[in-house]
Each structure stands twice: as C-alpha cells, then as structure tokens.
Amino acid sequence: MPGDDGISTAAQMSNGISGFAAVFAEHTPDILVILGDRFDALPAALAAMPFSIPIAHISGGDVTEAVIDDAIRHCITKLSHIHFATNNDSANRILQLGEEPERVIVSGQPGLDALQDFTPKSRDQVATHLNLDPDLPITICTYHPESLTPERTKGDTQSFLKAAEQIDTQIVFTAPNTDPGSGAIREAILAKCEEFAKYVFWESLGQELYWHTLSIADCMVGNSSSGLNEAASFQLPVVNIGERQKGRPSSANVISCPSTIDNIVDAWRKALSSDFRKSLVDVINPYSKLNAVDCIIDTLASVQLGRSLLVKRFIDLSTLSDQDSR
Numbered sequence: 001m002p003g004d005d006g007i008s009t010a011a012q013m014s015n016g017i018s019g020f021a022a023v024f025a026e027h028t029p030d031i032l033v034i035l036g037d038r039f040d041a042l043p044a045a046l047a048a049m050p051f052s053i054p055i056a057h058i059s060g061g062d063v064t065e066a067v068i069d070d071a072i073r074h075c076i077t078k079l080s081h082i083h084f085a086t087n088n089d090s091a092n093r094i095l096q097l098g099e100e101p102e103r104v105i106v107s108g109q110p111g112l113d114a115l116q117d118f119t120p121k122s123r124d125q126v127a128t129h130l131n132l133d134p135d136l137p138i139t140i141c142t143y144h145p146e147s148l149t150p151e152r153t154k155g156d157t158q159s160f161l162k163a164a165e166q167i168d169t170q171i172v173f174t175a176p177n178t179d180p181g182s183g184a185i186r187e188a189i190l191a192k193c194e195e196f197a198k199y200v201f202w203e204s205l206g207q208e209l210y211w212h213t214l215s216i217a218d219c220m221v222g223n224s225s226s227g228l229n230e231a232a233s234f235q236l237p238v239v240n241i242g243e244r245q246k247g248r249p250s251s252a253n254v255i256s257c258p259s260t261i262d263n264i265v266d267a268w269r270k271a272l273s274s275d276f277r278k279s280l281v282d283v284i285n286p287y288s289k290l291n292a293v294d295c296i297i298d299t300l301a302s303v304q305l306g307r308s309l310l311v312k313r314f315i316d317l318s319t320l321s322d323q324d325s326r
Helices: 006-026 042-051 069-079 088-096 110-117 123-129 150-165 182-195 206-216 261-272 274-278 292-302
Strands: 032-035 055-058 082-085 104-106 138-142 170-174 199-202 219-222 238-241 254-257
Touching: 006 042, 032 042, 042 055, 042 069, 055 069, 055 292, 082 088, 082 292, 088 104, 104 292, 110 292, 123 206, 138 206, 150 182, 150 219, 150 261, 170 182, 182 199, 219 261, 238 261, 254 261, 261 274
Parallel strands: 032 055, 055 082, 082 104, 138 170, 138 219, 170 199, 219 238, 238 254
Antiparallel strands: none
C-alpha cells in the first residue's frame, strides 16, 4: 500500500492477517517458521493461531529500544513454540518472558553461515560495478527511521547527511525500510545523491553484492542491524547512529554515537582511520556460530508435532534451577 504513515502501516498489517489466513486455510503447514521482528512478520503469527499451527521463531529475545520492532519481536516470542536465539543474551530474555528452557535453542544467526563459503571479489571489480573509484575511501550507508519517535526523523536525517558532507569519502546509500517516516529519509538521500557525484544510491544491493560491498568498504555508517550482525565478520568499522539498535550486543568494530553532527563526524573519522581498522584484526562476531542453519533444520525435523508442542507452560523465573538458567 502507498504511504509510510501509521494508518498505512496498520492497514498493511490488517491485510497481512487476512491474506495469511487465506493461505493457511488452503495449505496448512506443519510448522510456521518466522524470522525477525518486522511489522509484516506479526500478521503471519497472528493468523496462524486459529489454525493451531506451531511457530518456530528465529532471532527472538533481541533488543532494539527505539523502534516498534522491539514490541513486535516479543509478541512473536509469546506466540511461538520453538525459539532459535542468535546469542546467549537473547536466549536469557526469552526465558524472562516465561518460555520453557527446553524450547529455547541458541542457534546463532543463520544468515551468517553462508559467509563460510563466501569468496570476495577484488576492490577494483566491486567499486567499478558500483560506479565508484577504487582508489578513494568508500562508505556504505543505510539509515532507517526510529519508529517510536517519528517526529525526530527529519532532523536526525539532516544531521546525518550534513555530517557526511564533512567526510572525505564516497558513499553507497541503500534504501531505508518501509517504517513510518522512511519517505522523508529516501527523499533527502536522493537529493544528496543528485548534489554530489561521489554519492550513489541503490534500492537494494541484494545479498551477494551487499557482501562484496562490505568486503571492500572502508566503513559502514547508519543504524542498520547489519552493522551489528554482519559487519564484524568482515572486520569492518561501523558507526552506529542514534538509538535504533540500542540494546543489541556489538563487537569492538562498532562505534555508537548520538544523532548530532559533531558526534557523527568524530565517530566517522575514527572509523576511517587506519589505526582503528588495524585494531579489528581479531574482532569476533557475537552472532556467528558455525552451522546455525543445520541446528535449526535438525531441530525442526526432529520436533514432535501435536498437543505437547502447542500447549505451553509459563515458567516463572523463580522456579528455574541454576542449571536451567543461561
């Protein structure tokens, strides 16, 4: 649906529930697997309830304090019957929500498994494809609204873009998501790309080109979860702006800063410095766990369907023994 305001988002969620229900009535799955915390994921979970479809949820227990995704994620956790957490901290939060320990598996981030077989292309090849100069610094930027405070979106975006003008770097901008307020961000970025030849805009790089870009970029700037989930696997410096990702675990490659011009400029310059990049040689990605995909598939293949899976107990933390806690 057109529009990026609250009523458009709510209407899309409403349509999602009825649309998923129609599909489930025709093709009822044994298990519904849901990834993440976007507003288009919650309707799938809600629609599954009347059909008694068990739900396996990937990436529950994370925290992103400044966006509606946080509440959506926890809602999906309570609607779900199997939980694949990306890290121990997230698994602990799922337990705090009253879920049974035997239903919570720390699988790691499945999207990172494919990086084990990823072979990056040369900087010259990737830069040429992006219409950039391989001999000059390259920054990849993705900036989303902080959906709980949409009134700040325009001002924060301008601070981000004014800071960019003070940095000697080429920039690959990727499009913001469809949260309320994203239209203003898109318009501002497109205007900057018209003004500066060293800025390029891509609606979506796609997974393969995105990873190639991360492999040759000098830093990442914005507030995307990719800066915390994927960038560490490339030892890539990240400037994480504002509070959108507040609460997520991060590695030493991430420099978090407020949404003010001076703070963004200082963090960006630090991220582009050779000393900071050299310090990341041994950085460890907290979301990377070998064979996350196999862990998820094996669990789904072996789970016992039926009433015992659908009927959940609420576990009060005071009843958990030491060996049950993480």
